[in-house]
Amino acid sequence: MERKLQQLFFALSLLALVLILVAEWQASTPSWKPYQRKFLQLEAQEEPNAVSKAAVLATPLAINQVVLPGLQRVDRCTTCHLGVEDPTMKNAPRPFHYHAGLGPHVPSKFGCTICHGGQGLATDMKDAHGNVAFWQTPLLPADYVRASCGRCHKEGDVPGVPELTEGRHLFETEGCRGCHKLNGVGGSIGPDLTEEGANHRSPQWLERHFLAPNAVSPGSAMPNFHFTREQARALTYYMLSLTSGEMGSYYSSERLIPSPEYGRQLFEEKNCIVCHAIGGVGAKVGPDLLGVTKRHSDGWLDEQLVNPELVYPGSSMPEYDLESNARKALVAFLASATPKDAQDILARKGHALTPEDAAIEAGKQDFARxxxxxxxxxxxQGGAPNPNAQGEQVPSLLHVSDDYTKDEVIGIIRDGRMPPMDNPKGSAPPLYMPSWKSVLSNEDIHHIADFLWSKQQKKESW
Ligand code: HEC
Ligand code: HEC
Ligand code: HEC
Ligand code: HEC
Ligand code: HEC
Ligand code: HEC
Structure with a gap:
């Protein structure tokens, strides 16, 4: 019995010693080396004879790194991900498999972290993948990697990433700018979103927040927009793409892919047709746009879309918040637009154009922008919760003409207004009507009032 115990004790001590030695050995052996040895074995298998096999196996191990001054990073991921550029490694096990679909985004110019996140300099898997406490941008889950295409390819026309187009569209149409600044334009009730994609928010956090802001940030003043899962996903993609980090000129000069198709979509979405015709089809408030790209240079047209006032002082054309790729896409569309395009757009509108459409459209544009x-x-329709305001909600604007004259409404928009409190001893309602006089011209505000008046509904009569 005693002898048995002694034997057991001896065996356990030996085990402990082995474990200590293994731990020591692991600590002194960088964790990337075994991957390189395994990769060399894989490559050696393909060699025809013993001599060439031995030569491959004798390749010195080394850290691979790409220095990317233009992206302000150094990536060492290919120290372990050794087969990314070798199509014969298509069926190799992880992490050695070939990276299909990189196209022109070759590792030597792009590295990996600009798309995937992670910690470029690290050579230990856990650190490199960024799953460590101090690293703010861990690897994006596979479902979200394509969001980062939008870090370089702006304005929702990255082939193969319709989520970015949809996310940008939702952002511009749902009124997010009422509370959030993006690139300097917008309100300040919520945080500035200009660098939301470089923030520490995980995709999962963002998506849950879009589905129910209050469930994630208790007491949030952000209304629940009742987005579908797909819409929440699209907005999450768009948010992840928002990093205002400096990109070197190679990445920023060639990153734009304007497509006429995206231009057509914008032309319809922005309702340009209520003021312009194409080959006689459409409205006559502004010039006919058939062949406009032959009358003016691309640079002139770009300038006109940025700031119509500058090109035509006193212009009645609204100022659009179009980023440079969107302007290029519009010009690309105009270069090939035909009367048939205008007919199709009018047919989808479903009602005939009227002379008031132009002012109303300008107002609608400002209301959205x-x-x-x-x-x-x-x-x-109003309805965003506003605790301790009368009615507990932001008011609907569908019946303002019952309570106010047009001039009174213009006054409210110009000067803003604090909602009266329900309970004067409670805290002030989080949402108030901002003053717009420093942002919108008198003409803009009149156009908005025209737009509101075009939407007034009769109170239901008894
Ligand atoms: C020390 C070796 C090592 C380094 C360095 C390394 N990786 Fe990995 N990586 C691996 C291994 C091993 C796997 C496979 C893991 C698995 O199958 O669970 C992997 C898997 C991945 C995956 C798939 C993960 C998933 O969850 O689907 C991605 C993406 C990835 N790595 C990107 C990167 C990037 C980007 C870097 C550089 C910042 C990097 N890796 C650096 C070893 C490494
Ligand atoms: C241009 C952007 C881009 C670059 C640069 C890039 N990747 Fe990818 N990578 C992707 C996309 C997109 C996917 C596909 C994700 C999906 O939908 O499953 C992917 C997939 C992967 C996967 C497979 C993930 C899985 O779940 O199987 C690995 C591993 C990976 N990349 C590693 C790398 C490494 C290492 C580098 C650097 C050499 C790199 N990538 C560079 C965009 C990129
Ligand atoms: C770091 C910035 C950057 C990121 C991130 C990026 N791209 Fe690119 N992309 C470029 C640049 C720069 C070019 C032009 C490359 C060239 O012509 O050498 C390009 C070219 C392209 C092209 C044109 C390809 C061709 O054959 O002409 C497509 C399509 C494209 N990118 C799609 C994507 C997709 C999809 C993603 C995400 C998986 C992505 N890009 C991520 C910068 C980027
Ligand atoms: C009525 C004002 C309001 C509107 C409209 C609004 N938000 Fe918010 N948003 C907030 C406030 C307040 C917060 C901060 C509290 C919180 O986290 O919910 C916030 C937080 C956020 C955050 C989290 C930022 C962070 O990292 O902490 C994101 C992302 C966001 N909003 C995006 C949007 C988008 C996209 C829209 C349009 C669909 C939108 N918001 C519309 C008020 C608003
Ligand atoms: C509210 C009416 C209105 C809307 C909406 C409108 N425009 Fe205009 N646009 C004008 C007027 C008026 C002019 C003539 C010059 C001026 O006063 O700015 C003009 C001029 C132009 C020109 C220069 C044409 C030339 O031959 O000089 C272009 C190009 C143009 N608009 C494109 C667009 C596009 C694209 C859209 C939609 C994104 C749009 N416009 C929406 C009223 C409008
Ligand atoms: C941050 C939220 C917020 C934004 C953004 C906002 N409003 Fe308001 N607005 C309010 C609130 C709250 C009230 C109610 C004020 C009160 O009760 O006196 C209000 C009241 C109004 C009223 C008077 C309606 C009534 O029945 O009392 C008009 C008209 C109006 N807003 C138009 C606009 C226009 C036009 C814009 C954009 C240029 C705008 N609002 C942007 C919150 C907002």
Whole structure:
């Protein structure tokens, strides 16, 4: 019995010693080396004879790194991900498999972290994948990697990533700017979103927050927009793509892919047709746009879309918040637009154009661009919760003509208003009507009032 115990004790001591030695050995052996040895074995298998096999196996191990001054990073991921550029490694096990679909985004110019996240300099798997406490941008889950295409390819026309187009579209139409600044334009009730994609928010956090802001940030003043899962996913993609980090000129000069198709979509979405015709089809408030790209240079047209006032002083054309790729896409569309395109757009509108359409459209454009919809709803229905305001909600704008004259409404928009408190001893309602006089011209505000008046509904009569 005693002898048995002694034997057991001896065996356990030996085991402990072995474990200690293994731990020591692991600590002194960088964790990337075994991957390189395994990779060399894989490659050696393909060699025809013993001599060449031995030569492959004798390749010195080394850290691979790409220095990317233009992206301000150094990536060492290919120290372990050794087969990314070798199509014969298509069926190799992880992490050695070939990376299909990189196209022109070759590792020597792009590295890996610009798309995947992670910690470029690290050579230990856990650290490199960024799953460590101090690292803010761990690997994006596979479902979200394509969001980062939008870090370089702006304005929702990255082939193969319709989520980015949809996310940008939702952002511009749901009135997010009423409360959030993006690239300097917008309100300040919520945080600035210009660098949301470089923030520490995980994709999962963002998506859950879009589905129910209050469940993630208790007491949030952000309304629940009742987005579908797909819409929440699209907005999450768009948010992840928002990093205002400096990119070297190679990445920023060639990153734009304007497509006429995206231009057509914008032309329809922005309702340009209520002021312009193409080959006689459409409205006559502004010039006919057939062949406009032959009358003006691309640079001139770009300038006109950025700031119509500058090109034509006193212009009645609205100022659009179009990023450079969107402007290029519009010009690309105009270069090939035909009367048939205009006919199709008018057919989809479903009603004939009227002379008032132009002012109303200009007002609608400002209403969307300056984020009024964020608080008052895209259908002007109101309803965003506003605790301790009378009615507990942001008011609907569908019946303002019952309570106010047009001039009074213009006054409210110009000067803003604090909602009266339900309980004067409680805390102030989180949402108030901002003053717009420093942002919108008198003409803009009149156009918005025209737009509101075009939407007034009769109170239901008894
Ligand atoms: C020390 C070796 C090592 C380094 C360095 C390394 N990886 Fe990996 N990586 C692996 C291994 C091993 C796997 C496979 C893991 C698995 O199958 O669970 C992997 C898997 C992945 C995956 C698939 C993960 C998933 O969850 O689907 C991605 C993406 C990835 N790595 C990206 C990177 C990037 C980007 C870097 C550089 C910042 C990097 N890796 C650096 C070893 C490494
Ligand atoms: C241009 C952007 C881009 C670059 C650069 C890039 N990748 Fe990828 N990578 C992707 C996309 C997109 C996927 C596909 C994700 C999906 O939908 O499953 C992917 C997939 C992968 C996978 C497979 C993930 C899985 O779940 O099987 C690995 C591993 C990986 N990449 C590693 C790397 C490494 C290592 C580098 C650097 C050499 C790199 N990538 C560079 C965009 C990129
Ligand atoms: C770091 C910035 C960057 C990121 C991130 C990026 N791209 Fe690119 N992309 C470029 C640049 C720069 C070019 C032009 C490359 C060239 O012509 O050498 C390009 C070219 C392209 C092209 C044109 C290809 C061709 O054959 O002409 C497509 C399509 C494309 N990218 C799609 C994507 C997709 C999809 C993603 C995400 C998986 C992505 N890009 C991520 C910078 C980027
Ligand atoms: C009525 C004002 C309001 C509107 C409209 C609004 N938000 Fe918010 N948002 C907030 C407030 C307040 C917060 C901070 C509290 C919280 O986390 O919910 C916030 C938080 C966020 C965050 C988290 C930021 C972070 O990292 O902490 C994101 C992302 C966001 N909003 C995006 C959007 C988008 C996209 C829209 C349009 C669909 C939108 N918001 C509309 C008020 C608003
Ligand atoms: C509210 C009416 C209105 C809307 C909406 C409108 N425009 Fe205009 N646009 C004009 C007027 C008026 C002019 C003539 C010059 C001026 O006053 O700016 C003009 C001029 C132009 C020109 C220069 C044409 C030339 O031959 O000089 C282009 C190009 C143009 N608009 C494109 C667009 C596009 C693209 C859209 C939609 C994104 C759009 N416009 C929406 C009213 C409008
Ligand atoms: C941050 C949220 C927010 C934004 C953004 C916002 N409003 Fe308001 N608005 C309010 C609130 C709250 C009230 C109610 C004020 C009160 O009760 O006196 C209000 C009241 C109004 C009223 C008076 C309606 C009434 O029945 O009292 C009009 C008209 C109006 N807003 C138009 C606009 C327009 C146009 C824009 C965009 C240029 C805009 N609002 C942007 C929150 C907002």
């Amino acid at each position: 300056f984020g009024c919809a964020g608080c008052h709803g895209t259908e002007l």
